[in-house]
Amino acid sequence: MPILKDKLTQQIPALRKEAQALLKENGNTVISEVTIAQAFGGMRGVKGLVCDTSVVDADKGLAVRGIPIGDLADRLPEEIFYLLLSGELPDKAALADFQGELRARAQVPDYIWNVLRAMPEDSHPMTMFSTAVLVLERESVFRRRYAEGMPKDQYWEAALEDSLQLLAKLPTIAAGIYRMHYGKGNPIPSNPALDWGADYAFMLGLPDPDGQFANLMRLYLTLHCDHEGGNVSAFTSHTVGSALSDPYYAVSAGLDGLAGPLHGLANQECLHFVLGTRKKFGGVPTDAQLREYAWNTLKEGHVIPGYGHAVLRITDPRFTAFHKFGERVCAQDDVFRIVDRIFALVPDVLREQGKAKDPWPNVDAISGSLLYHFGLTEFDYYTVLFGVSRALGLTSQLVINRALGTPITRPKSVSTAWIKGAAAGARRAAAA
Ligand code: HAX
Numbered sequence: 266m267p268i269l270k271d272k273l274t275q276q277i278p279a280l281r282k283e284a285q286a287l288l289k290e291n292g293n294t295v296i297s298e299v300t301i302a303q304a305f306g307g308m309r310g311v312k313g314l315v316c317d318t319s320v321v322d323a324d325k326g327l328a329v330r331g332i333p334i335g336d337l338a339d340r341l342p343e344e345i346f347y348l349l350l351s352g353e354l355p356d357k358a359a360l361a362d363f364q365g366e367l368r369a370r371a372q373v374p375d376y377i378w379n380v381l382r383a384m385p386e387d388s389h390p391m392t393m394f395s396t397a398v399l400v401l402e403r404e405s406v407f408r409r410r411y412a413e414g415m416p417k418d419q420y421w422e423a424a425l426e427d428s429l430q431l432l433a434k435l436p437t438i439a440a441g442i443y444r445m446h447y448g449k450g451n452p453i454p455s456n457p458a459l460d461w462g463a464d465y466a467f468m469l470g471l472p473d474p475d476g477q478f479a480n481l482m483r484l485y486l487t488l489h490c491d492h493e494g495g496n497v498s499a500f501t502s503h504t505v506g507s508a509l510s511d512p513y514y515a516v517s518a519g520l521d522g523l524a525g526p527l528h529g530l531a532n533q534e535c536l537h538f539v540l541g542t543r544k545k546f547g548g549v550p551t552d553a554q555l556r557e558y559a560w561n562t563l564k565e566g567h568v569i570p571g572y573g574h575a576v577l578r579i580t581d582p583r584f585t586a587f588h589k590f591g592e593r594v595c596a597q598d599d600v601f602r603i604v605d606r607i608f609a610l611v612p613d614v615l616r617e618q619g620k621a622k623d624p625w626p627n628v629d630a631i632s633g634s635l636l637y638h639f640g641l642t643e644f645d646y647y648t649v650l651f652g653v654s655r656a657l658g659l660t661s662q663l664v665i666n667r668a669l670g671t672p673i674t675r676p677k678s679v680s681t682a683w684i685k686g687a688a689a690g691a692r693r694a695a696a697a
Contacts, residue, residue: 267366268359270425272351277421277668284669301684308495309575313676314503316494318349318661326582327492334488338586342486342657343367343461346432349491349661364460370433371455377401377438378452381445391524393442394649395517402513404430411509420509421668427512428660435653436461440468447643462486465653471640477594478639482650484590485636488583488628489651491658497522498529502659503666507674512663519659520652529648529655535571536633536644538562539603549602552610559607559614569611571630573621583628584608591635600634 266274297312319329327334329345330352337345340354343364347355355363380400381393388396402408407415407423415423441452453468462483466473473479494503502519506512523529546554562569574581588608591601608626615624633647641647679687 268355268362269347269351269366270422272353272359273421273425273664273668276351280665281669301688304679304684314494314500315671316499316662317352317665318658319491319493321493321576323576323578326577326579329491333582335582335586337487338484338589340487341460341462341483342490342654345487345490346657346661349658350664366429367433367461368457370430371437371457373434373437373441374401374404378441381442388446389524390442390446390646390649391520391652393446394439394652395520395524397438397442398431398435398513398517398520401431401434402511402517405511405513406430407511411511417670420670421664424506424512424660424664424667428664431512431516432461432656432660435656436465437468439649439653440465440470442649443469443643443646447646469641473639481590481594481635481639484586485632485650486654486657488586488632489654491655491661494662496528497525498655499659499662503662504674506663506666507671509673512660515663516656516659519655523652523655524648529651531570532629532633532647532651533644535629535631536600536637536647538570539600539607539634540637542603542607543599549599549606552606555603555606556610556614559611563614563618569607569615571607571626572611572615572624574623574625574627577625577627578623580625581627581630584626584631587628587631587635591631591638595635595638598634598638600637604631604634 297310299308299311303309303311317330319327320331321327325333329337330348332348337348340348341360344354344360347353347359347363377397377400381397384393384396404427406426407420410419410423437452437455444450444452449470453470455464456467457464459467459479460483462485463476463479465486466479466482471478492499494500498519501522502515505518506515510518526534542550542555542558545558550558559569588605591598591604595601608630612624612626615621633644636642636647636650
């Protein structure tokens with residue numbers, strides 16, 4: 266049996282027992298309250314989901330299975346998937362075994378390319394990507410086995426098989442979309458000698474004489490892997506998967522959420538801002554010019570893209586990991602230098618303005634500038650890259666949820682009339 270599957274086979278009975286015991290002994294313990302503001306406000310801060318793959322702490326940032334993401338920056342994305350799923354980093358043998366599992370599943374069926382070629386030329390790369398995942402659904406082992414009466418305790422195995430099939434093919438599909446959509450020529454076949462991230466870089470076909478673009482891709486795929494359970498893509502994928510829709514359906518749905526400008530698309534906005542700054546000043550502005558430009562942006566009622574976060578209250582450690590990479594690899598690049606100066610100046614400007622709860626950069630403030638440096642200049646494509654990485658988190662969350670028998674998601678919605686009634690009741694109780 267493959268090492269990862271064997272490990273999960275051993276771990277899962279204990280995880281199930283742990284969850285059952287917790288529920289039996291503490292099922293009625295209250296862990297969250299919901300205010301009217303939260304009900305109207307995207308359920309911010311409501312604790313109503315369990316996710317063990319990763320946690321985002323306001324003062325520390327993302328930790329994958331308890332390990333700060335900054336400490337994982339030198340790891341391969343395959344290692345991160347193994348960690349997300351099993352809670353442990355693989356040793357050399359387990360990593361090689363897992364990479365072999367992916368390689369064995371990497372072949373993309375021809376019908377995917379036919380569907381992608383048949384799509385209108387102006388289809389967004391994210392639409393193409395999500396469509397390809399959905400069209401692959403015909404391969405689903407989960408759906409076939411479910412129809413054959415698969416026992417519930419085997420759901421996770423079928424979900425794992427679908428996840429591996431999908432992850433193995435995503436770089437080839439995503440790189441093929443890049444080449445097709447931007448007229449770069451035919452898709453480049455996968456190189457089985459390369460790891461997952463380097464192979465993706467290779468198939469994109471951009472020049473990489475010293476291997477640093479491959480390093481950036483590995484880093485990018487590692488840093489964007491997961492961001493706990495309540496963000497739009499993870500929550501969407503979780504909800505769709507909870508209906509026992511198979512991982513192809515669930516990941517495709519998650520990607521559709523990632524495509525939104527308030528979620529995965531934000532990194533485009535940041536690069537627009539940086540390139541706009543360079544254009545305005547004909548290069549890297551002075552600190553005085555940049556400070557004034559930032560103030561003018563705020564005075565015009567715009568946000569500084571890449572700064573602030575709904576949860577974080579520190580410099581995003583993923584920003585820090587990218588920043589270190591940029592300092593090492595392209596410190597003299599104009600675009601990187603502007604990103605660096607913005608980082609030096611904008612937090613003070615935002616603090617002085619006093620509105621943003623978090624004046625620090627998030628990951629989107631920098632990722633695009635590094636891609637741009639290596640010639641990946643097609644902004645519309647950046648969310649696809651994000652999606653390849655985020656599929657690691659989505660699929661590991663799905664497998665764990667099927668292993669734990671997580672039931673269908675069904676929070677209770679209430680009407681505005683009901684809320685008015687609840688508010689009036691609370692006022693009466695306070696006055697009594
Ligand atoms: N520039 C200017 N004003 C900002 C700001 C910024 N970067 N960040 C927050 N503010 C403002 C908000 O617009 C809000 O103003 P109003 O009261 O006038 O509405 C006020 O500060 C309080 O906002 P907040 O509570 O600090 O922030 P939110 O949790 O509401 O929003 C956002 C978090 C990330 C959406 C926000 O900080 C923002 O718009 N940042 C810029 C866009 C950006 O970087 N998006 C990428 C987010 C990363 C991500 O999750 N990607 O998937």
